[in-house]
Amino acid sequence: MEWPGLGTAFWLQLTRDLRLAFRHIGQAANPLMFFVMVTTLFPLALSPAPELLMAIAPGVIWVSALLASLLAAESLFRQDIEDGTMEQLALSPQPLSLLLLAKTASHWLMTGLPLVLMAPIVGHALFLPAEAVPATMLALLLATPVLSLAGAVMAALTVGLRRGGGLLSLLILPIVMPVLIFGARATDMSMQGLDVSGVMYLLAAVLLLAVSLAPAGMSAAMRISLD
């Protein structure tokens, strides 16, 4: 018996998830709202002195991006488990790892990519120098998929639990720590006018590692959760 190829399956899953996300755009925009609110509250809560805000800008942007994607990871698979569609994915002839990777890709498009696009505006509120903006966006572009992928593996592992929320954060945080460190460093270095290519290569390497390992991890964890 023959069945449609991997590309078709990936595309079907990606478009279905995007369509669902667009029908509930409010929910999908939650992480972005969180990111914007946290970063813009700092200038209000602290004194609006440019030199102070500039000093904390890398930290604030990266910590908020990390927390926003942590917030988003929780809901990644929950709905699908509850309505039973995940069972059907696991019972389709397509590799579960591919379908979950497609789900994560659509999740990143809805929750990760908006953070990258919003970074210049948020940076402006924090007096981030204009020359640091491209480097920050590139670093976020490399880092947010890693955050989504790591979140997806852990979400697949904890989705079967009643109260997996707290556990999920505990599991994700140590894994994404390198991303936070390299990412904030990239912003910091570009503010000082240093060469950031080394940091970018490291982030790209982490991304490649995550893309190649996470699908297998997600699918194994999901099969355990469905058992």
Add this chain to the structure above:
Amino acid sequence: MTAAGNGAALLEGKGLELWRGERRLFTGVSFELRAGELLHIVGPNGCGKTSLLRVLCGLTLPETGDVYWCSKKVSRNRADFHASTCYLGHRESLKADLTAEENLVFQLGLRCWLSSADIHAALDKVGLTKQRSVPARSLSAGQKRRVSLARALASGARLWILDEPYTNLDVAGRELVDQMMSEHLERDGLILLVAHQAHGVAAGVMRRLELG
């Protein structure tokens, strides 16, 4: 050996045993199913009927024993087996925000090439012609079940695994299920059925497995 038992066994379970925590749900469950046969699994509530179905379709790993499809271990040939099975579980596996048609286009699109005419034909057959583009959230429980039945019809799967297919259906719906199953068996299909009530399928092709 039943009257319709022609050819080799397509689906076999050998010495299946499953534990849930400290409780043994079943042990030593073995059976064979040939083309055109129906296995009716019966037993009291909580005896592990649904768990057995989940083991047979590969969602749950049994403690011991193996399931074979066309004499090959299911655990080693997952894709082949899943391409020829259709599982209807307790839950309808429908996305509430997608229409009946969109749900089917996605789920069936992962397993076979179907035109929208095929999907319309399946929805017509289960009596949902008008509800085609209604979001699944506004369908009644019985209508949702009918969408699942349409999925089984259009999937072209050889083996149907049906967990209480009669739930929420009206009299006409139950007759539809019986008719679908009879036709499927005539096409040399296989059916695993969990149902408390008797079904209206001809007895010659039926096997019975009692649990608990």
